[in-house]
Amino acid sequence: MTTMTPSQAAANFGVSAETLRYWERADILSPVGRDASGRRAYSDDDLESIDVIKCLRQTAMPIRAIREFVELAREGDGTAHARLEVLRAHRERVIEDLRRQQEALRYIERKISYYEGITL
Helix, strand or coil: CCCECHHHHHHHHCCCHHHHHHHHHCCCCCCCCECCCCCECECHHHHHHHHHHHHHHHCCCCHHHHHHHHHHHHHCHHHHHHHHHHHHHHHHHHHHHHHHHHHHHHHHHHHHHHHHHHHC
16 A cells, blocks of 8 residues: 655645645535544555546536545445436537537637738
8 A cells, every 4th residue: 555645745746735725625525534643645545536526627627526426435436326417518618618618619719810910
């Protein structure tokens, strides 16, 4: 079993140690075990949870919705269908967000072309 310190886990996932502590306080990351000195020691399961949470946050899932998803996961395999539906709905929101971002990028590209044309 792998364990990581908060600074190692934070560096590994590109988040701050404070973010990891916040996720724990917000109850979207289960309470993290401690080493013999009482310091947080992130297990493989914790690291997998961090990976999921980071992905959901990067795709703008609200903390409240992540908490609901995590609570379903904590209830066990009997909630797999409900979790699947949560992820499917989130995927649709992400796809729509990407569509809007692509549209905005096309607009910005047109503006860059315009300004390059009048300044070069």
